[in-house]
Amino acid sequence: xxxxxxxxxxxxxxxxxxxxxxxxxxxxxxxxxxxxxxxxxxxxxxxxxxxxxxxxxxxxxxxxxxxxxxxxxxxxxxxxxxxxxxxxxxxxxxxxxxxxxxxxxxxxxxxxxxxxxxxxxxxxxxxxxxxxxxxxxxxxxxxxxxxxxxxxxxxxxxxxxxxxxxxxxxxxxxxxxxxxxxxxxxxxxxxxxxxxxxxxxxxxxxxxxxxxxxxxxxxxxxxxxxxxxxxxxxxxxxxxxxxxxxxxxxxxxxxxxxxxxxxxxxxxxxxxxxxxxxxx
Numbered sequence: 001x002x003x004x005x006x007x008x009x010x011x012x013x014x015x016x017x018x019x020x021x022x023x024x025x026x027x028x029x030x031x032x033x034x035x036x037x038x039x040x041x042x043x044x045x046x047x048x049x050x051x052x053x054x055x056x057x058x059x060x061x062x063x064x065x066x067x068x069x070x071x072x073x074x075x076x077x078x079x080x081x082x083x084x085x086x087x088x089x090x091x092x093x094x095x096x097x098x099x100x101x102x103x104x105x106x107x108x109x110x111x112x113x114x115x116x117x118x119x120x121x122x123x124x125x126x127x128x129x130x131x132x133x134x135x136x137x138x139x140x141x142x143x144x145x146x147x148x149x150x151x152x153x154x155x156x157x158x159x160x161x162x163x164x165x166x167x168x169x170x171x172x173x174x175x176x177x178x179x180x181x182x183x184x185x186x187x188x189x190x191x192x193x194x195x196x197x198x199x200x201x202x203x204x205x206x207x208x209x210x211x212x213x214x215x216x217x218x219x220x221x222x223x224x225x226x227x228x229x230x231x232x233x234x235x236x237x238x239x240x241x242x243x244x245x246x247x248x249x250x251x252x253x254x255x256x257x258x259x260x261x262x263x264x265x266x267x268x269x270x271x272x273x274x275x276x277x278x279x280x
Contacts, residue, residue: 001162002223003068005118007111007209009104010043014067016093017074022047022058023084029060032082036062039076040069041117042112065114102144108202111209118214118222122167126205130243131197134175152179153192156241157200158234166224167259171239172207173234173242176200 064070078090176199215223
């Protein structure tokens with residue numbers, strides 16, 4: 001059987017493992033990550049103290065991108081001591097209650113981690129087609145005759161992701177926006193501009209990855225499909241049209257339902273950097 005892996009936050013119960021019987025120790029989440037990441041890329045590892053009625057100890061929630069990887073990890077680790085004194089109970093989550101149902105686009109850094117795992121560091125590339133200052137294209141800063149003190153900075157970005165070994169290209173367009181409390185402070189303006197640029201680049205990269213589907217085969221090989229259902233009007237534009245695109249009245253931040261970007265982790269190099277999953 002083949003499994004489709006998307007560049008989205010894992011939301012299915014089959015992608016989530018619950019681990020019981022953990023004892024407190026320094027670096028518990030790091031130890032869990034070291035064990036379970038051997039079965040496939042992980043989205044997150046979180047350890048929590050048991051509720052009072054459950055007695056002392058900890059439990060962990062581990063999210064895989066692949067349900068197949070989660071299943072293999074469960075079979076191999078259930079009833080094993082792993083790195084602790086007593087056997088642990090590991091099961092695949094069977095209830096959706098308490099888990100986020102809304103499917104969110106994956107953070108740009110996580111997209112890069114997933115791409116590095118399946119394609120290798122040299123198996124994909126990305127470039128910025130355009131990054132434009134579009135501040136002021138949505139009308140003035142006045143409401144009911146009252147002039148607002150805040151100044152808004154907006155940047156529109158278009159990014160292209162290329163998978164040369166699979167002959168697939170995907171584009172993403174996103175808008176970054178922030179308010180400046182003191183518009184007369186040049187340092188605050190420069191800082192906000194840089195932050196908004198990074199935000200726009202990160203969201204555009206994530207948007208491009210949403211159009212790529214990974215088809216993971218039983219033998220471990222990966223095929224790639226382009227998801228045309230995620231296409232936007234801007235995908236039909238030429239690069240010259242994209243570079244001249246300044247009318248953003250139809251582009252709202254609400255369109256880009258993404259995780260919160262960690263701005264300091266983004267770069268402005270034409271080829272965006274690869275990232276390893278943090279060890280928590």
